[in-house]
Amino acid sequence: MDLSILSYQFMQNAFLAAFLGGIACATIGVFVVLMHMPFIGVCMAHAAFAGALLGAWLGFNPLLGAFSMSILSAAIIGPLADRGEMNPETSVGAIFSLMLGLAFLFMGLMPVTKSVALELMWGSILTNTSSDIILLAIVSVIVVGLVSLFYKEIQATVFHRDMALSVGIPASVVFYGILFLTGATITVSLRSIGGLLIFSLILNPAAAAYQFTYSMKRMFFLAAIFGVISGWIGLLFSYFFNIPSGATIVITSSIIFIIAIAFSPKRKVKRWQAKNSAEGMHD
Amino acid sequence: MIGNETGNTVIDIENAVVSYREDIALRGVSLRVKRGEFVGIVGPNGAGKTTLLTLVNGLARLLQGQVSVLGCQFTSGTGHVLRKKVGYVAQMMSLDPRMPMSVHDVVMIGRYGRLGLFKRPSKHDHKIVDKVLELVSMTPLANRPIGHLSGGEQQRVAIARCLAQEPEIFLLDEPTASLDWKSKMDILELVKMIHQSQKLTTLFVTHDLSAIPVSCNRLILMKDGFIWNQGGVSELLTDTQLSKLYDMPVHMVQRHRQEAVAA
Numbered sequence: 425m426d427l428s429i430l431s432y433q434f435m436q437n438a439f440l441a442a443f444l445g446g447i448a449c450a451t452i453g454v455f456v457v458l459m460h461m462p463f464i465g466v467c468m469a470h471a472a473f474a475g476a477l478l479g480a481w482l483g484f485n486p487l488l489g490a491f492s493m494s495i496l497s498a499a500i501i502g503p504l505a506d507r508g509e510m511n512p513e514t515s516v517g518a519i520f521s522l523m524l525g526l527a528f529l530f531m532g533l534m535p536v537t538k539s540v541a542l543e544l545m546w547g548s549i550l551t552n553t554s555s556d557i558i559l560l561a562i563v564s565v566i567v568v569g570l571v572s573l574f575y576k577e578i579q580a581t582v583f584h585r586d587m588a589l590s591v592g593i594p595a596s597v598v599f600y601g602i603l604f605l606t607g608a609t610i611t612v613s614l615r616s617i618g619g620l621l622i623f624s625l626i627l628n629p630a631a632a633a634y635q636f637t638y639s640m641k642r643m644f645f646l647a648a649i650f651g652v653i654s655g656w657i658g659l660l661f662s663y664f665f666n667i668p669s670g671a672t673i674v675i676t677s678s679i680i681f682i683i684a685i686a687f688s689p690k691r692k693v694k695r696w697q698a699k700n701s702a703e704g705m706h707d
Numbered sequence: 708m709i710g711n712e713t714g715n716t717v718i719d720i721e722n723a724v725v726s727y728r729e730d731i732a733l734r735g736v737s738l739r740v741k742r743g744e745f746v747g748i749v750g751p752n753g754a755g756k757t758t759l760l761t762l763v764n765g766l767a768r769l770l771q772g773q774v775s776v777l778g779c780q781f782t783s784g785t786g787h788v789l790r791k792k793v794g795y796v797a798q799m800m801s802l803d804p805r806m807p808m809s810v811h812d813v814v815m816i817g818r819y820g821r822l823g824l825f826k827r828p829s830k831h832d833h834k835i836v837d838k839v840l841e842l843v844s845m846t847p848l849a850n851r852p853i854g855h856l857s858g859g860e861q862q863r864v865a866i867a868r869c870l871a872q873e874p875e876i877f878l879l880d881e882p883t884a885s886l887d888w889k890s891k892m893d894i895l896e897l898v899k900m901i902h903q904s905q906k907l908t909t910l911f912v913t914h915d916l917s918a919i920p921v922s923c924n925r926l927i928l929m930k931d932g933f934i935w936n937q938g939g940v941s942e943l944l945t946d947t948q949l950s951k952l953y954d955m956p957v958h959m960v961q962r963h964r965q966e967a968v969a970a
Contacts (some may be wrong), residue, residue: 458806573825580816583808584800590764591872592791592820638852640807690805 438549442655445613448564450651452609453630458582463516470523471497472610473619477530480540494607547618547670563612618670628677635688715741723772732758734932743906750929756912760878764793791820793876794869798884804854811849817871839870859890877909883918
């Protein structure tokens with residue numbers, strides 16, 4: 425393989441961004457998959473997108489707008505999911521569509537160039553600057569660091585929040601901490617992957633890892649590997665075919681997920697169990 | 708021990724009024740439980756039985772009254788400390804069959820509260836987990852994914868997780884609900900054995916008359932957020948008492964009880 429592309433500074437930055445973003449997004453994805461909250465994640469991603477566009481329209485840092493809006497949406501959705509009185513998806517759906525509406529409103533109100541808006545929509549990993557990378561690195565280290573440091577509290581909360589609470593673990597603090605990290609990760613990955621696509625890079629690697637293991641630790645590792653592979657393969661496709669990087673990265677992660685579903689040993693166990701119980705019934 | 712217990716009383720509830728969501732779930736309940744006592748709590752759905760348990764492990768919203776558990780006064784800040792010493796087994800949870808957790812992992816969660824932040828399970832913690840798995844006869848399934856177990860097995864794991872906490876109080880909230888007859892009897896037998904061998908203060912909530920542990924020292928009948936009556940099992944489990952508790956004619960209570968025995 426021709427490795428000369430790695431001699432370009434922008435390519436080195438892009439590979440680094442894909443590595444860091446892949447790990448952070450996939451780690452967050454494990455929470456999203458195991459806590460059954462994909463809709464909350466989608467909603468936060470679109471809130472971040474709307475916030476970034478608000479920043480671009482009003483002339484302040486888009487990432488600041490993205491982070492604030494995504495945390496604001498988490499602050500609204502979190503308590504709704506927390507109370508558990510009704511299925512929160514109705515309210516989350518309403519907030520999700522509001523965020524998308526706001527995003528397009530801000531885009532429409534932007535006076536001149538729309539290129540900033542388009543970049544935030546589908547991402548451009550090849551134009552990452554050093555400061556983008558530093559920000560990504562900081563958030564990735566924080567995400568991975570906190571997960572390692574509070575692994576047992578996180579494991580218990582992800583397994584069952586009420587049960588974690590009943591053994592004396594501050595499960596609500598852990599839950600809101602996870603939402604906060606989700607907001608931060610989405611924000612710093614926004615420029616590389618894009619607001620409309622980022623959620624796939626969160627969900628797909630973790631959903632693929634979920635097919636292969638019954639150990640939560642292994643699921644975190646596998647998800648991170650799939651996240652990084654998605655980023656790197658997508659990046660190469662983007663470079664060689666001159667197509668938007670966000671799209672190629674997300675499509676690669678989707679293909680990995682489909683392959684994982686097809687070869688999942690958990691499906692085989694299910695088939696084996698079904699076969700065994702059918703035989704048992706004949707006995 | 709957390710604080711000063713008065714005499715042998717580990718749970719002391721005085722005139723507690725507790726809200727659950729928008730409703731008042733307990734309307735002035737007073738209860739004292741002594742160390743090592745086995746108390747059964749029976750009543751129809753909505754009687755406030757679960758709320759009474761959440762009062763003991765510090766998760767309830769106390770509007771009025773005094774609660775002292777293990778010598779620790781009920782305030783919003785003391786809940787975490789208290790819960791580390793109070794084991795709680797809930798109704799069977801619906802679990803994702805592909806959840807990446809083994810039986811051993813789930814039981815280890817019982818140790819996490821006690822361990823506190825930044826500490827990893829030691830050899831000692833693993834030993835305790837192995838011991839409680841042995842006690843509930845789940846050692847052969849220790850490495851099985853938790854989602855692959857039957858309902859009865861999952862409840863055994865929940866009990867093991869509770870015991871791994873080395874609790875001073877053991878709360879069981881409808882642990883036999885939605886289990887088949889055999890699994891129900893097995894769980895009741897296990898709870899009885901644990902109480903007898905460890906002398907653990909035990910509160911057992913059920914709405915199912917066929918799931919009342921006969922070995923309990925005292926039975927509490929609850930209705931509409933009140934303690935309606937309390938006393939010995941044989942004294943309270945009469946057709947007349949149950950007909951008043953469940954608002955059901957005596958002959959229907961008799962028929963249901965006969966059916967339960969036949970089942």
